[in-house]
Every structure is written in structure tokens, then in C-alpha cells.
Amino acid sequence: MKFIKVKTYEELSHKAALLIAAQMTVKPNSVLGLATGSTPVGTYKELIKMNQAGDIDFSTVTSVNLDEYVGLDGTNDQSYRYFMNDNLFDHVNIRKDHTFVPNGCAEDLKAEGEAYDAMIKELGGIDLQLLGIGLDGHIGFNEPDEFFTGATHEVVLDESTIEANARFFEKKEDVPTTAITMGMMSIMQAKKVLLVANGAKKKEIVEKSFFGPITPKVPASILQLHPDVTVIYAEE
Ligand code: F6R
16 A cells, blocks of 8 residues: 655645546546545546646546435536536546446436446446545445445445535535445455545544554455555645
8 A cells, every 4th residue: 555645635636636647648548436525626626727738638538436325316416426527527528428427316226236336347447446535434435334345335324424424515404314335346346546535534534444454344444455555645
């Protein structure tokens, strides 16, 4: 594991964007696994700048996102599809039909999960997976549990996750209580993993995840078994 400690969020965003840009340069048809949440927003801003300056090209890139709230469709401004359009896809030359987010409105979420995993497999897997980390150690929406789940699946969100995400909604009651998330299989099969964590509040969970025991109670700890993980942690 490469552990890069930086001082500021700006440095984190810049370094993360450079690593993603490098991936796109060495493999123009990369499959990028992307995340939502507040942490990658700065990274996406940097990527937009690089794309608009002509330094990187998204036209042959495919993206697969980690997760989506159940019951929110892409027109809902709290959905992760909307977030990705707004924070990245609408501002770069990616083909929208090459961007994938699990469908949280699918009637059969189990079938949706299976189809999502099959699609990732068909694409040849993920070349680089960008991850944030929840205060409870979740990656994607893989919450602490008794076991690690491999497949893309429906999850009940932890109270702490609902509380943490309430800042994006008008009121806490509006936060969906379930989501569909990529499981550990597609994440762990990604060729490279890049995890970004920002601020003192994430220090403890980052330490637990990367320097503590590997346990499904701390979902991100599974990444200790991945052969190519880079963690960028900003202290401030
Ligand atoms: C988002 C996701 C989540 C977030 C995590 C951290 O797609 O999968 O695991 O990465 O909740 O969120 P922030 O960055 O808002 O602290």
C-alpha cells in the first residue's frame, strides 16, 4: 500500500486527479470506478480543468459508479447519477452512454445487482477504482457487517451514514434508508484502488482500516489484501 499524507484538501484533490489522469494516459480506454460524496468533488474539479485544457481525454473512457440510493432516479438532484452529471460528466468529453451508475429504481434490485456485476465483467473489470471512506469504514455503501459481501447488492444504511449524509438533504428524514452498492468483488478485482480521505474526522477510521485487523466490522480493512492501493489522506 502507498500511503500519501498531505496537508490540504487542495493537495489531495490535485494528487488524486494526477493519478487518474496518468491512468487515462497510459490506457485511453480505461474503465474508471467512480465515487460520490464530498471528498472526490475537488478531484473531479481538477479533472475537469485538465480536460478543458486539452491535457486529458475522456472520449474513450468508461465509468462505473459505486452506488445509488434506492428510489431516487437520475432526475432527482440527490441521486448519485445527478451528482455525477453535475460534478463531472456534464463538464468533460465523456460519452454519457459510457457512464454507468446502478439503477436504484430497478424493480428487481437483485437482478440489477447481477446485471451490474456482469456488465463490469464484460468491460474487462475496473482499471482504477476511486473510493471515499465513511466514518464507519464503509466503502461504496458496504456497511459494517458480520461478513464481506461480494456482489452488487441492496443495503440498509447505518444510522451514522444517514446522519453523515443528511447534510446534503433538506432534512434527515429525506435521506433514503437503503441503497444499492457495488460489493467487494468488483472493488477488490479492480487493478488499482485509490482511496481519498479528508480531514481530522477521518483519521481514526483510516488508521483502523489500514493499520488494524482485517474485519467486515471495518469494511475498508479488506483493502489491506489488495495488491495495488494508494491512500491519499489530507490532515486538515
Ligand atoms: C459514495 C460512497 C461513499 C462515500 C463515503 C464518504 O459513492 O460510496 O462510500 O465515499 O460515504 O463520503 P464523503 O466523501 O462525503 O465523506
